[in-house]
Amino acid sequence: MSTEPLFDPAAALPEAGAVRSAAERGDWPAVRAVFADCREEYGPLVLSGQVVAVPGVEHLLRQVLAHHPGDPLATALLADRLIHVGWQARSTRRAQDVTPEGWREFRARLNEAEQLLIGAVARNRGDALAWMLRMTISRGISLGTSETRRRYRALTRVSPHHYAGQRSLLQQLLPKWGGSWEDAHAFARDCFRAAPPGSLNGALLAMYHAERAGSLERAERNAYAARADVRHELAEAAHGSVLHPDCRIRFGRITAHSSFALLASLGGDRAAARTHFQAMGPYGSTEPWEWFDNTPERTFREHRDRALGG
Template sequence: MARLLPLIVIAVWIFFWFRSKKRAAARPDRAAEVKAAPATGLSKEAAALGLLPEGAQNTERSMPDPELDSLRASVAQGAWEPAAHFLAVTGRDWERRSAAIIGLADAAAEEDAWLTAWETARPGDPDAAAVRAKSTVFLAWRLRGSHAAKHTGREQFEGFHRVLRRSRDDIARAAELNPEDPSPYITEIWTGLGLGYPHEQMHELWAQITARAPFHYEAHYSALQYWCAKWRGSEELARDFAERAAAGAPAGSLLPALRLVALYEHQEYPLRVRQYRTPEARAMVDAVLADLPAVPPTHPRLAEVRHLVAFFLVQQQRYAEALEQFRRVDGHAGAEPWSRFGDTAELYCRFRERAVQGAS
């Protein structure tokens, strides 16, 4: 009997091994399903939820904006009057004003004949001046390109710095024409980032902005980029800036999301999971989720924050909460972190599918 015991043990092991393989084959392979989802379009679960396939994702925008689309269509035809009217009636809605200026300035950086016509027809128009200042900065950054400094040529840098220096005159003029508007000063953050403003000069610029709009999300996001290690600061300075902004912010400002931005910006491998599952990171996400219900649904940066929160929630395996965010932004994937890594729509859909399968 003792001689047979090893054979009996081997036979039992083989029996259970075959049975486990048979059960595994009968179970759906969730990992394979998630990996295959982008290539096949949509999983059955995603389709049942009404989610859109990869090819239907707008990778230029984080949200639909029919108003801005209409304005850009008008200026593309040379008609500047709708843009002038829109900015004139926007009033002190600084967030919406900044978003419109950014969208119009982006168009002007490609072709500015319509903006020149506006300036000619209405000399001294502060709204045209604000668009001009931002478009000059956009033009400078386009001359530089999006590559790291070591992959950027000398001529690119020379053109970049030359146009950025010129932008300071445009910014000063826009600020003089409309002293209450924070937009020109927010534009100057990107001039200062490119020209290397010292910290003290950025503090002075920041005081001008917060005196006019103390909880402006676009302004805070832009300043946070300056304080990041990849530009003019460090991880410690960036996270300190984000923490102070979030701690003193009123409900509905979106500013708690700055903590997530600062954390994400300082990861050597941004898609790695571990750094997003700490108790500190979970508390950061909870703070943003608590803030979202108070954010006006028309806030121009709301969708961007939802995209970032969805990414964090998937990494934290909080799939049902992530799916809720994906359902609110689906159809527009042009936001961080998806837009940073090659195929924007593919990465967005891959993370979305993880939320769909995890929630189900």
């Protein structure tokens, strides 16, 4: 494949570009229309990510809420923007390396977002995006695994196999957030087995194994990804999700294939890597490559070229 991979989500998802453009020009009716047309469960979170990355978009969202108090979409987007800004203040450094000012800003933003979302779910217990964002907040301000699970259970009453919520709880169950590899693995496995064939949930196992590989020393990562049990489980998960003939997913599909491709590349499984890179077509994703080095686009391209014989 000679073309450069396209990493902008808008390349594969025109809706992502449309909602980002609408947010940049302050066109709330256009933002709302893109969300209203989205029929995929994972779509609202992807679209929200495009909106909240727009600098200063909180001003638009506060204006909307001033005229329409309690608007569910504007409330969720403003909360997500506050979470985004808070996490920027915290930075990606280890907890012990975050400055006191960074912690204060982080907690202030997440607490404001939490208050917004408490109101949102009080008005509508079926607000899936609000519950999902509350899971992120629970993890961020250290409310504990039990509280994050409680919020996840509320989400599953709305959507039993909510992939974004499962991704969030999986993070909570990892050792870096106070959990264990065993609990995280069991959760990812159970979610995959319970979900309908052709859904995204199998990618949770790729996410788990990428996290596990990333926790190891560089010399051990390849050996871990090449283990027969890991390769077998990833093959089963891929063929039950994004490689399943019933898969019609658009939102999140590229990132899922990217996760499987990374693990196949680490494990030296060139045939599996080729399958996932081919399934992505001209598109690419820096997740989870960015967990492993500071040049994810270049690393993705190098492994893709190698897998496709370039």
